[in-house]
Amino acid sequence: MNPYISIIIPAYNEEDKIKDTLENIRNISEINEIVVVDDGSSDNTTKIASEVKDDKIKVFKLDKNRGKGYALNYGLEIAMKNADIIGFLDGDLGSSSNEVKKLITPILNNEADVIIAKFPPAKKKGGLGFVKGLAKDSVLELTGVELDATLSGQRIFKREVLEQFNEIPFGYGVEVGMTIDILKKGYTIKEVLVNMTHSETGRDLKGFIHRGKQYYHIKKVLRAKKKEWR
Incomplete structure (x- = not known):
């Protein structure tokens, strides 16, 4: 049984992206359910997502913007009712969302407990590498495992891994915190190179503010994890 x-x-x-994101994964035969959680958008995200007609797709809208962690936890409550394998994908992947097939295959082949998408190099210059370096070095320090894609939100999990978490952590440190916990609990992670693309933050004020928040949140998560796992 599959x-x-x-x-x-x-x-x-x-x-602008949600329709393409959905259209390019809904025909992947291995996927049984797609749970879209609109995190209190002020635009037409819910309307456009709902217009993609497929029995696999379920669209929910939160009453206000509550953050990615909250939205993931909301989606998990629905997905955990039936799922053996659960994936997280961002809504802005557009047509490159079909690359998720490269993540599904190794988890079905039992190559690891968690598969993380490793993106190609960014097309435009982003930050100075501080956030990525902090994440990578900290995971290595705490777990002894060297990973390149610790910040990637495109992940596929065996159900048993997610059952270890009462809830997904909130804030920009969610991926790093989860990666540390997963490895410390003895589960395995494999990175897979994909040709996914999504909205990139540049070297403008908005981009630096975003990366500043990321850095702060990751440092906060790391302080907690060092206490937790010492």
């Missing part, structure tokens, strides 16, 4: 696979897509103001 495992039941659910994909959770947290989306905030993604009216």
Whole structure:
């Protein structure tokens, strides 16, 4: 019997990309359910997502913007009812969302407990590498495992891994915190190179503010994890 696979897509103001993101995964035969959680968008994300007609797709809208962690937890409550395998995908992947097939295959082949998408190099210059370096070095320090894609939100999990978490952590440190916990609990992670693309933050004020928040949140998560796992 084939495992039941659910994909959770947290989306905030993604009216330009959400249709393409959904259209390019809904025909993947291994995927049984797609749970879109609109995180209180002020645009037409919910309307456009709902117009993609497929029995696999379930669209929910939160009453206000509550953050990615909250949206993922909301989606998990729905997905955990049936799923053996659960994936997280961002809503802004557009047509490159079909690359999720490269993540599904190794989890079905039991190559690891968690598969993380490793993106190609960014097309435009982003930050100075501080956030990525902090995440990578900290995971290595705490777990002894070297990973390149610790910040990637595109992940596929065996159900048993997610059952270890009472809830997904909130804030920009969610991926790093989860990665540390997963490895410390003895589960395995494999990175897979994909040709996914999504909205990139540049070297403008908005981009630096975003990365500043990321850095702060990751440092906060790391302080907690060092206490937790010492």
